[in-house]
Amino acid sequence: MARRKKQEGKEKKKGAAPDAKERAVVRQEKKAFQAPDLSNWKPKTELGRKVKEREIVDIDDILNNSLRILEPEIVDSLLELKQDLLLIGQSKGKFGGGSRRVFRQTQKKTREGNKPKFSTLAAVGDKNGHIGLGFGKAKETVPAREKAIRRAKVSIFKIRRGCGSWQCGCRTPHSIPFAVTGKCGSVEIKLMPAPKGKGLCSDKEIAKILELAGIKDIWTKTRGQTKNKINFIYACEDALRKLVKTKVHPEHFKTLAIVENSIPLEQEQDRTDEGKA
Numbered sequence: 001m002a003r004r005k006k007q008e009g010k011e012k013k014k015g016a017a018p019d020a021k022e023r024a025v026v027r028q029e030k031k032a033f034q035a036p037d038l039s040n041w042k043p044k045t046e047l048g049r050k051v052k053e054r055e056i057v058d059i060d061d062i063l064n065n066s067l068r069i070l071e072p073e074i075v076d077s078l079l080e081l082k083q084d085l086l087l088i089g090q091s092k093g094k095f096g097g098g099s100r101r102v103f104r105q106t107q108k109k110t111r112e113g114n115k116p117k118f119s120t121l122a123a124v125g126d127k128n129g130h131i132g133l134g135f136g137k138a139k140e141t142v143p144a145r146e147k148a149i150r151r152a153k154v155s156i157f158k159i160r161r162g163c164g165s166w167q168c169g170c171r172t173p174h175s176i177p178f179a180v181t182g183k184c185g186s187v188e189i190k191l192m193p194a195p196k197g198k199g200l201c202s203d204k205e206i207a208k209i210l211e212l213a214g215i216k217d218i219w220t221k222t223r224g225q226t227k228n229k230i231n232f233i234y235a236c237e238d239a240l241r242k243l244v245k246t247k248v249h250p251e252h253f254k255t256l257a258i259v260e261n262s263i264p265l266e267q268e269q270d271r272t273d274e275g276k277a
């Protein structure tokens with residue numbers, strides 16, 4: 001946190017930089033986003049209707065039956081979502097470009113001139129076992145962000161949590177039950193269970209995703225061009241999806257304390273209290 005504050009301070013000092021204004025606008029846009037109002041929502045799909053009429057009250061009923069979510073409002077009304085935009089872009093500047101930005105800016109050369117496009121990657125999660133990632137691209141920043149968030153909500157999936165660390169063996173779901181590897185392009189990432197209190201030992205953007213998914217302690221090992229953040233993030237998604245795909249022997253559900261669905265909040269409270277004591 002301290003480092004982030006320092007960076008912000010630096011940005012303020014650099015007020016004369018050409019893209020400082022632009023960045024300020026982006027930051028405002030990020031803040032201005034509020035939870036959508038669901039009272040005016042008119043469901044277009046059967047599943048949406050069921051959710052609106054409270055026939056379905058648990059997102060795990062949808063995900064366990066692999067029903068397709070086509071409306072982002074479904075996820076909004078079933079989960080308390082937190083969202084974040086991941087830094088996949090880079091500001092223009094001297095000496096190899098500036099700091100990381102939320103929007104990646106690309107250009108197409110045409111007869112009329114350059115046509116810029118903005119793309120961004122959003123992550124949504126309930127910090128309780130559900131996570132979704134979405135990529136959005138448009139001619140301007142706002143629609144790109146809207147697309148990304150919409151797609152992130154629609155493509156939400158659940159993960160398995162547990163404690164597979166041989167150093168810990170505490171049988172509470174604060175980490176992951178076993179190591180998994182994910183791949184996208186040249187990037188390979190291995191997520192490994194870590195003992196309690198270790199924290200998220202990974203790249204900052206990956207840590208954002210893991211935090212939104214509800215994992216507290218993890219070790220990671222990577223290979224390949226991890227500076228390509230889009231591939232890096234997709235590799236992480238691949239790894240997280242493998243947590244559920246992997247077949248587990250029934251007896252290991254107990255020994256590794258595997259939790260598939262979301263943990264009720266009361267239990268969560270107990271857990272944090274125990275941690276403090």
Ligand SMILES: [Zn+2]
Pocket residue numbers: 163164165168169170171172174195196
């Ligand atoms: Zn543990």
